[in-house]
Structure formats: structure tokens, C-alpha cells
Amino acid sequence: MTDPAAARRDEILASAAELFARKGIKATTVREIGDAVGVQSGSLYYHFDSKDTMAREILMDFLAAIQDRYAMALAQASDAADALRQLILASLQLTREKPHATTIYQNELAYLREDPRFKEVQAASAEVRRAWLDVIERGAAEGTFRADVSPKVFHRLVRDAVWLSGRWHHAEDDYCAERLADDITSIFLHGFAARPAS
Amino acid sequence: MTDPAAARRDEILASAAELFARKGIKATTVREIGDAVGVQSGSLYYHFDSKDTMAREILMDFLAAIQDRYAMALAQASDAADALRQLILASLQLTREKPHATTIYQNELAYLREDPRFKEVQAASAEVRRAWLDVIERGAAEGTFRADVSPKVFHRLVRDAVWLSGRWHHAEDDYCAERLADDITSIFLHGFAARPAS
DNA sequence: GTCTATATTGAGATAGAC
DNA sequence: GTCTATCTCAATATAGAC
Numbered sequence A, B: 001m002t003d004p005a006a007a008r009r010d011e012i013l014a015s016a017a018e019l020f021a022r023k024g025i026k027a028t029t030v031r032e033i034g035d036a037v038g039v040q041s042g043s044l045y046y047h048f049d050s051k052d053t054m055a056r057e058i059l060m061d062f063l064a065a066i067q068d069r070y071a072m073a074l075a076q077a078s079d080a081a082d083a084l085r086q087l088i089l090a091s092l093q094l095t096r097e098k099p100h101a102t103t104i105y106q107n108e109l110a111y112l113r114e115d116p117r118f119k120e121v122q123a124a125s126a127e128v129r130r131a132w133l134d135v136i137e138r139g140a141a142e143g144t145f146r147a148d149v150s151p152k153v154f155h156r157l158v159r160d161a162v163w164l165s166g167r168w169h170h171a172e173d174d175y176c177a178e179r180l181a182d183d184i185t186s187i188f189l190h191g192f193a194a195r196p197a198s
Numbered sequence C: 001g002t003c004t005a006t007a008t009t010g011a012g013a014t015a016g017a018c
Numbered sequence D: 001g002t003c004t005a006t007c008t009c010a011a012t013a014t015a016g017a018c
Helices: A004-023 A030-037 A041-047 A051-075 A080-097 A099-112 A116-142 A151-168 A177-190 B004-023 B030-037 B041-047 B051-075 B080-097 B099-112 B116-142 B151-168 B177-190
Strands: none
Touching (some): A004 A030, A004 A041, A004 A051, A004 B099, A030 A051, A051 A080, A080 A099, A080 A116, A080 A151, A080 A177, A099 A116, A099 A151, A116 A151, A151 B151, A177 B151, A177 B177, B004 B030, B004 B041, B004 B099, B030 B041, B051 B080, B051 B099, B080 B099, B080 B116, B080 B151, B080 B177, B099 B151, B151 B177
């Protein structure tokens, strides 16, 4: 953990992640990564085989974190609606903890799908999708959720709204991840239309 | 319109848009664009100054189309809820008509913001945002929409869900843009929770 | 208008000194 | 472990023939 070599690796990955998120993997040069870390570009190759290896490591670390967090979230959920809220909250916490990885994942996943070197990323990503669909389909079967909208369509709408929120949500004191999770859950479950006083 | 030179330009832009959407602007090479059109890469420079010029033209054409369509949509809307539905429907129709431009816009806008050569794209994009916010704020003021969720937050959630749907929605006979617009409007206004029989 | 050929730059990656 | 220097290749863009 306090291994200095590992610390350097992490530092490089942190700088690379920020640049990959902002400009895209392809548009980021290894020289820029070196500048951000404060070393020459050649030195990066002592720690990593290639630029793509850095990207793979950032994404796999992110996906592993998602799977961990979802497992914890689902373990403590009572019903389908609560499980949905837990998935939303867990995802928002992850976007806050790993904002750059979130952005890279969102922006480049479709493209990376075409690249066989990123096959493991695809597989992990399919499992994440499964977690959402299980919750949504369970809720639909129980009658908690509407039956007239396809679970797949609903899943994609929530997923995009949740993950993309990392692009614009930068936690302030008065609008934290918990508050945003409440708002998103509330809108997706009960809608934005004003409701007659109950 | 039937000017053959202009037709060639359009053909090049269509191929470029598809590649830009799939791989990103930076990751797409002019050779690939040439291959897709069926000409040598050098020949592209008879029609365009640079690869970036192609990207700018694709995006500006897209933004002009949005502004046109939103103006028409809003002109025929009755109340705020209807206006919201019209904006959603208009956007979905645009994603269907210009799927590649939609994807490029979504994936690369944040990055292009940093590039002064794309300043006009930013300005047009700010106007589009204004159209959404006007409708949402009007609805909130009228009491049609909830007052406990920020218009800006709601705007971003709808916007991301709507535009991103172009990534996964490929109109089939039984699930057309109108149907998807209804589902999205319905979920965002009334929620996904099953409602007691009314 | 498109081709072939090529100038030129920029980027990923490597080698060897320190 | 990092630096300097550089190799190598790929990509944008240009020039001139047809």
C-alpha cells in the first residue's frame, strides 16, 4: 500500500484518468501524461507497457468497484423500489469517488467494445447491466413498477441519467450525492409533475 | 441541391459522421474517411480544408436543425407539460434523422468546449439549453411541475436520457420514436412506480 | 475532381546513461 | 526509477500529373 513504486503507479493512473476523461484516450498523448505527473514520457514505460494498459487498468478498477458496491447495496435492500434507490445511490457515490473513470467509461465504452484488447471490460460491464435489470424485472413482476414500459427501456434511461450526472454534478455542501440520489429516485419513481396535495 | 459537387461533399460528411460517432473525431483518420467514400484521402482536401472542418460542419448543421425544430415544436405547444413533450419528441426525431451527429455532439461537446475553433458550436448549444430551461421554469412557476427539484437538475436528467437514447434506440416497427417519446415523457412526468388504479 | 507520391509533423515506444 | 535521445510509424496535409 505504502510501497513507493505502487504509489507512483497510482499517481500516473490518476493523471492519465483526468486527461483521458477530458480529451479522450486517443487524443491524450503520453507526453501530456508525463507533464501532468512531472516526469519525462519515456519514464512512464518503466511502470506501464503502453498507454492502453493504463486505460484498461483504470476501467477494470472502476468496474470492480462498481461490482463490490452493488453487491453491498443489494444485500441491504428490502424491496425493489429500495433496491433501485440503493443502486442509484451507490452509482452516484462512485461517480463522486472516481469521476474520471466514470466519464471514460461513459464516453468510450461503445468504441472499446470493438477492440478485443478490452474484452474483459465488456464482460464486467455486462454483469453490471444484469444487476440493474434484475432489480427492475423483479419490481415489474411484483407489481411495484409499471408493466407498460419495458424494463430494458427504463434501465437505459436511468442508467444514462445516473452515470451522466457525473459530468455536471460536483458535490457542494447543499447538494450532495445523497440529495441528488433522492431527487433522481423520486423523479424516476414518481415523476416531475406536481401532485395534488395528499 | 442536385449540384454534383455539393452531393460529393454531403457524401463525405455522411461517411465522416458515421466514423466520428463510432470512434471519435481524433481516432478517425482521413484515410478511413477516404476508404468509406471510395476515394483517396488526398482527394478529400479538394472539398475540405481539414478534418476538423468536417466535424464543425456536421455539428453546426445539427445544431441549426435542433433550433429549427424546437422553434416549430414550441410554437404549437399549449401548456408547459405539452411543451416538454414536444421538446422530447422533437429531440428524438432528430436523433433518428441524424444519429451520428447526435452521438458526436454528446461524446465530444465537453472536449470541444476547450477548443476555440469550435466557439460557434458552444454558442448554439447554449441557446438549446435555454429552450429547455424556459419550458421547465415556466412549468415550475405555473405549478405544473414540482418545486422541490431544481429546474437545472431536472433539465440535465431529461436531456441526458433523451439524447443518449440515440445510442441504443434503433427504431423498429413496434417501438418507434413516438412511442419512445411517450414513454420518456410519461416516466419523467409521472414516474415508473405502479400507480393505484384510478 | 481525383489520383499518386510525398513532405512534414506528431505520437508511441525503446535504449542506454546515470 | 528517471533522464536524454532517438527510432519508427502513422497521420495530416500538400503538390503536381492526369
